Amino acid sequence: MSRFDEMYERGSPPWDIGEPQAVFVELEETGQITGSVLDAGCGTGELALYLSGRGHEVWGIDFARIALERARQKSAERGIPVVFEYLDALDMKALGRTFDTVVDCGLFHSFDDNDRIRYVRSLAAVLRPGGVYHMMCFSELETRDGGPRRVTQSEIRSAFQDGWEVESIQAKRFGGRTFPATGDGGGARGWLSRIRRV
Numbered sequence: 521m522s523r524f525d526e527m528y529e530r531g532s533p534p535w536d537i538g539e540p541q542a543v544f545v546e547l548e549e550t551g552q553i554t555g556s557v558l559d560a561g562c563g564t565g566e567l568a569l570y571l572s573g574r575g576h577e578v579w580g581i582d583f584a585r586i587a588l589e590r591a592r593q594k595s596a597e598r599g600i601p602v603v604f605e606y607l608d609a610l611d612m613k614a615l616g617r618t619f620d621t622v623v624d625c626g627l628f629h630s631f632d633d634n635d636r637i638r639y640v641r642s643l644a645a646v647l648r649p650g651g652v653y654h655m656m657c658f659s660e661l662e663t664r665d666g667g668p669r670r671v672t673q674s675e676i677r678s679a680f681q682d683g684w685e686v687e688s689i690q691a692k693r694f695g696g697r698t699f700p701a702t703g704d705g706g707g708a709r710g711w712l713s714r715i716r717r718v
């Protein structure tokens with residue numbers, strides 16, 4: 521059982537805020553999320569369900585069984601179709617298909633250096649050439665204790681230097697309870713990246 525399973529088993533982890541992160545809602549509302557979508561590390565499915573409700577064909581994958589159960593239950597209760605699959609994000613080739621867009625809210629920053637390389641290869645197997653990967657991770661500008669590994673802009677650029685084009689990296693804030701809004705503009709500091717598969 522992974523540390524993620526344990527956190528879901530204990531209840532609702534800090535990132536599981538009962539709605540999609542605002543940065544992804546903004547991407548969708550401004551037309552930046554196109555076509556079929558894979559949500560890598562979908563958790564309990566709020567973002568995947570939101571995007572399906574907006575008319576996208578959406579699949580979500582995660583390796584935390586409890587999270588997937590909750591996601592499937594929400595899908596049934598809300599009558600919103602999403603294909604939720606139990607899968608290691610390091611082996612997404614096993615899905616046997618590609619998507620126009622991959623979204624990743626809080627997965628990339630969970631990998632160590634070796635798995636980061638494997639994950640980028642795995643992403644290339646499920647994103648069609650020309651497709652876009654939107655990723656939100658914790659940034660090194662977040663200096664408060666706790667939370668996941670911090671990632672720098674240069675680490676993002678380095679991870680995606682071959683076969684990808686990093687189109688933008690923007691400073692954004694996460695919603696959620698890890699670092700509740702402090703009155704200085706929001707929650708944990710992150711990088712929102714838009715990266716195209718060449």
Ligand SMILES: C[S@@+](CC[C@H](N)C(=O)[O-])C[C@H]1O[C@@H](n2cnc3c(N)ncnc32)[C@H](O)[C@@H]1O
Pocket residue numbers: 524525535536537541560561562563564581582583584587607608609610624625626627630
């Ligand atoms: C910080 S949580 C974010 C969940 C969701 N994206 C959200 O915003 O609520 C990271 C998620 O990635 C999943 N995860 C971590 N490593 C994974 C892996 N190797 N394969 C599949 N899922 C993974 C965890 O189980 C967890 O649900």
